[in-house]
Amino acid sequence: MNVLQFKKKNKENNRNNSYSSESYPKSPQGASAIGIDLGTTNSVVSVFSNGASHPVTLEYENSYLVPSMIFFNKNENENFVGNKAKLQNEITPVEVIKSTKRSMGKNNALFESNGKQYTAEDAATLVLNYLVSHPTLQEEKEKFGGIWAVITVPAHFDDAARLATVAAAEKAGIHVLRIVNEPTAAALAYSMMPEDKKTEKETLAVFDLGGGTFDVSIVDRDGLVFNVLSSEGDVHLGGDDIDEAIANSLVDKVHPQLVARRSSKSSELYRNLILLAERAKKALQSEGLYQVQANDLDGKGSSIETELSRENFDEMVAPILQRTLFLTESAMHAAKRNPKYISRILLVGGSTRLVLVRKMLSDYFACIVDARLEPDLAVSWGASLQAAIIIGIQPDTILVDVCSHSLGIGVVENTEAINENFKTVAKKFGIPYPISEQELHRKLGARIEDFNNELQKLLHVAPILHRNSALPARRSEFFNTIYHNQHAVHVVVVQGEGDIVGENRLIGSFLFELEQPCPKGTRCEIQLTYDVNGMVHVFARQLGTKNEAKAQFDSRTGEVTGWTSLNLDDEDQFTDNEKLHNVDEIYEKKSTTKQLEKAMSHENIVSFPFGRKKEDLQKAELSAYECEPEIVNALILRAKRYLNKIQKENKEYNLILESLKKYSSLLLKAQQGHENDEDIELVETNLLALLEGK
Template identity: 30%
Template structure:
């Protein structure tokens, strides 16, 4: 029986499924209508028949109350959707879409076994949203999937045929309901994500909503309640107008309302004015991504557009102005994520055709604990102390030390949060544990908190009481909950290899000793200069950023060579 590696793009508007094999590479699976895109829509017909995909989408105008779409935006929340006599969650509705895709796969590859399954998610999806995606796969009866960030998947699809050379590119993925940005470096088959950012509540649907609101205002419909059927027709007209404006300077539509048809006209300039606030929201993740990657606009070699919404001319214009480079869309922006997810599945299955390809990713959010934080302006109670900061390359391990804050304190609560807010409770609580402490005066007892995190979402927290050596471990699985026990053990063992402070690394130790030797050799201004080099290296070691440490180590090694030559002379 043959085996296939499968990638799924579970989208807000449409979903796709693709397979990877050594002979054909990544290819899309067509549905029963012969299309690659299956609408992410679920509904009930008049006779109570469940409709998924194209048939459900076809009845949206006629039966809006019996049809649901864009439920991906509510993954990880408690929102429920009425479907007949039932109320279904976003993961349950998503599971129906996944089941439909799986049925199409079985029709195209009868009898084939899935050796690896990867589902794409927005890079800025939280742990709760990722867990909801894993739940949807489980409810659909699919094998345990891995998750891949959508811009990363797109980069894999582009990089599959371009494995030589060195370049830095930015991927902008504007889907139906989410916006993601990733900066990726590629060299000799290795693709390394430098930074990711995004907005999980910004997508093509929001641009459609701008048109919808303008239709209601211009046709003076805001003075009366609109029926569900009228709202559905206005929504459909807005979507059609948006698509037409991607091809033409002007667009018009006749909208059938309960009291008769009305005409609406708009041009691109007006459309862009309506969406000015959305374009401003798009700028922020792009700017943050460049900041986190420590790159200037001029250091970006290529700009890739992903997602059907990037076909809007205002999007291409914004990107061109911001990044001073014309964007590329050599692959179909609707299809590229699914193709890349299939490539990631091929990597997971260790397909020999991908033996020379390596992909690394980053932490989309900062991870840390609640702590009392001292600042120049005073004490922040319940502050957020990041331990692994966002856009740290994974896998990663970082540690910080904390002290007791009360006399005779015999217990410390470690509350683990995910997010970027300065106050811990404003972030997302993902785990909690308690650590017994020896009694003593405030500030005399210390703990070392180490976070070790990998790309599957597995977080290993180890708390060590420094005075006794006692250790407490907390494993937060997140989207890694679907890993098999054997895979979970393997990943924990791999993370253990990273539980080493950079100061203990052999290369770093060697350079530190070399610099100390130079300090002993020199006097006066030369000695002060070496002391400054030592301080710079110590600062980098304390920050525990492997990339920065490696770059600085190379720089300081060259400087040490020059100093040694000058001493001999």
């Protein structure tokens, strides 16, 4: 496998070659600002017109809320969407498709209604088609030749889920102006409240607990400027989990006994218990006791007659709400904010109506729990305001959002690590080791791709863009090849916080061909970009050459879908995210004493810098920074993490520290032209042995 060796960031990335995000559609002059909340349980559309003080929410069949449900009527060969599907859910819940949002971007997740299968993207397309059928939107379509809208998604949606949302909208004939995180949209919505318009500085916590997903964002507000500091969330946490907790408690109360074997989540019995759980949940917000009674839950005579108290309900729900509080604390920590500095908690999502939710937040924050806006409508209001900002109806409002996941690429420590990974996977596939490439292909045949995928999962992750970087975000890291005459590098891009590729969401990969000759240690720049929609683009460059590639992925399949052109015109739109992590501070300290003290610490143990070969040093004058060994490889990164976990007084600490210093020195000499591969390999072996406790 052609892979890269990790190197820490170089000042050279301040120059960052930029390339444009995909060009987002511009709405025609006079078009309305449309915001769509494509929800797990319900979807909502709001329209912000020029000169209006607030959005207007569209009604469908006398309701603002459109159930995000699908039912395939095989007799009429027709899809029922919204309230029609919800009515059918009361009769045959097992045949109604709902809560598909959690599976967006996962094409292998299929939902079935009367023998017809749908992906989550298919279901979203049908819901959006239904929303577009509203007379107001049809009039907009006839007048301007299309519909331009902002669509919201959970803050913790990954790249594949966001891309699937855009694809569903496009299939429904919607031009997506922007993808906006739901809690961010809600914060904008609250700014339209008359009493809020005069508010200057405040820090908000947006608590968004919907039917299937949970998000929390910490937002600094300064007048009409909204700066999202951090977002946390879980796309598998919401009101559905509360319903399931209640339904699970009811299974044992069903008569006749031993019915549990017929109570799988897809069974008719369980779907009917979910309906009972929903009713109980709503009733217990105003009543202390609720009678649960139903007959023939499964067509086989199973019935239930029991009661639930508020105390029972709170006990079942508490562990679920505790998870939301844990994520809230994590968001507070990432934003570097203390609960006492939060001015208000903004409630968003239907599940925030629970009495226990409001009590929990009041106890934790000790500030105003703000529920003045209808929880189900706040997100679509904010989305329409964001659309108004984009098309110029509300030009004074500024929104800066953040990315929800870190981005990085797969790397290895050295050739020994590659051999160890290969040995591990070979054992898993029952293949002898060592083995020639030709023999490997002969033995595996069509399974060779699976073999390579398993190898890929074992790569370490070198993070490039960090979670909660302001959008749009862009950052480069520099890497070294690990073989002499390496002809290409396999660039594997992942999204998540795991240490190895297999613990993260694979965005995609591509082969970057290298110009020859290509000695060991050839430098490559990998630049990752989150655009304003939170989607991913990749730029690769072989330093010292004109060899470069710029790719974007369909992260649902991992395939390269296009190559974006280099464009320096949009340089100003990117935030300098290096400053967010204070990684440049050390280089601004000029004191010799401070530099010396840092050099003696394991924090400064580094490998060779990216630079020219020894014979090239006479041809060009390098900056002081480029001459300084400040670039870290994956083995050193691993060692530094290990040192951070043990005491400095420990004998093991000093042994590893001395090995690191020696390793760095040898790598630096190698980059300057010295032939010392054997010495490097010996020190690598000793260092690995120390780290593994051998």
